[in-house]
Amino acid sequence: xxxxxxxxxxxxxxxxxxxxxxxxxxxxxxxxxxxxxxxxxxxxxxxxxxxxxxxxxxxxxxxxxxxxxxxxxxxxxxxxxxxxxxxxxxxxxxxxxxxxxxxxxxxxxxxxxxxxxxxxxxxxxxxxxxxxxxxxxxxxxxxxxxxxxxxxxxxxxxxxxxxxxxxxxxxxxxxxxxxxxxxxxxxxxxxxxxxxxxxxxxxxxxxxxxxxxxxxxxxxxxxxxxxxxxxxxxxxxxxxxxxxxxxxxxxxxxxxxxxxxxxxxxxxxxxxxxxxxxxxxxxxxxxxxxxxxxxxxxxxxxxxxxxxxxxxxxxxxxxxxxxxxxxxxxxxxxxxxxxxxxxxxxxxxxxxxxxxxxxxxxxxxxxxxxxxxxxxxxxxxxxxxxxxxxxxxxxxxxxxxxxxxxxxxxxxxxxxx
Numbered sequence: 001x002x003x004x005x006x007x008x009x010x011x012x013x014x015x016x017x018x019x020x021x022x023x024x025x026x027x028x029x030x031x032x033x034x035x036x037x038x039x040x041x042x043x044x045x046x047x048x049x050x051x052x053x054x055x056x057x058x059x060x061x062x063x064x065x066x067x068x069x070x071x072x073x074x075x076x077x078x079x080x081x082x083x084x085x086x087x088x089x090x091x092x093x094x095x096x097x098x099x100x101x102x103x104x105x106x107x108x109x110x111x112x113x114x115x116x117x118x119x120x121x122x123x124x125x126x127x128x129x130x131x132x133x134x135x136x137x138x139x140x141x142x143x144x145x146x147x148x149x150x151x152x153x154x155x156x157x158x159x160x161x162x163x164x165x166x167x168x169x170x171x172x173x174x175x176x177x178x179x180x181x182x183x184x185x186x187x188x189x190x191x192x193x194x195x196x197x198x199x200x201x202x203x204x205x206x207x208x209x210x211x212x213x214x215x216x217x218x219x220x221x222x223x224x225x226x227x228x229x230x231x232x233x234x235x236x237x238x239x240x241x242x243x244x245x246x247x248x249x250x251x252x253x254x255x256x257x258x259x260x261x262x263x264x265x266x267x268x269x270x271x272x273x274x275x276x277x278x279x280x281x282x283x284x285x286x287x288x289x290x291x292x293x294x295x296x297x298x299x300x301x302x303x304x305x306x307x308x309x310x311x312x313x314x315x316x317x318x319x320x321x322x323x324x325x326x327x328x329x330x331x332x333x334x335x336x337x338x339x340x341x342x343x344x345x346x347x348x349x350x351x352x353x354x355x356x357x358x359x360x361x362x363x364x365x366x367x368x369x370x371x372x373x374x375x376x377x378x379x380x381x382x383x384x385x386x387x388x389x390x391x392x393x394x395x396x397x398x399x400x401x402x403x404x405x406x407x408x409x410x411x412x413x414x415x416x417x
Contacts, residue, residue, distance in 0.1 A: 013415035022406040026115030027187035027337040030079035051417035075331035093124040108296035114340015118400035121150035121163030164196040186376020187337030192401035215354040225270040239344025241298035243278035254304025254325040261334040301328035303360040324360040325372040337375040347382035348393040
């Protein structure tokens, strides 16, 4: 009988390597891709793209650790970013963000990540997505450093963001992104270069920044396990849809750290019920059951008057150094610092006189506030206006930092997407 030289088909799937950059932005970390580097079927929205990114990060993981991926078992690090050259006038780069669920096979594309926004400008420059002439012109003649203004189109929410990225000339006279420096950001261990971020018109002129039409509402929280069936709330859609409540109405002090909240399953269940009801009140959900498929929005936050406390690092935060305290939930857990998009909401609400956030900060006409969060403090600025009976946020600004941690290739099994 004749023998054949054909080889049996492998019973395993080879791995595919894809160029990627792993970056810290603000108090978050994420895996960044240039869209043209992705497998062709992942260059458009759909199941293959989601499955690919889930596998990169290591989700879904019933153990909650994402050991077999680049996530670290935290909502602050379970993130992906896709960048592309922008086809919009006066913009340099398109920025698409995906919040990867740790335990479920789900990516939430509904909102932005304000922290990773700080890394987008630098990453876009390093990926060659920003015009070389614009980069070169960022440094004046006879100068060795400057600021490159990167105009970002945030695809998830359809908004313009400007990143002011520090750059310098290296020994070969080539312009490079400056990543190291002496700017300290609470929630990040090491100092780095400061990146100033401006969120331009974070609320559509045709939309309501306060979706209920009120600066403060009586919020029905019956069945949520609180001592009252109704609490005061400010519902705002700026940066990211957020429900602000008074810390005292939730039984909190406003100085909570992660250990005070995240290990209490009964408390987490209460907060999730409140989030679901808030989503209905804001018009995000028709029914509370829809909250299960949209864990990224809305956010739940609570505020209180300025008070002294000890941050998670052991650093003392003095009441005289802040205007108010704020705590916020992210993906079912108390955030270790503050989400960048929630900081936008804080800035917009604080600079609108009459909101709960503004009241906690002293109930005055404010242009900026410094708030205390679990890791320390953050200064944010904002400008809001009442136009034709509708509040609008014209601009919100803050400073963050960003740094490349790894540039190389990520490996993903071929049969996973």
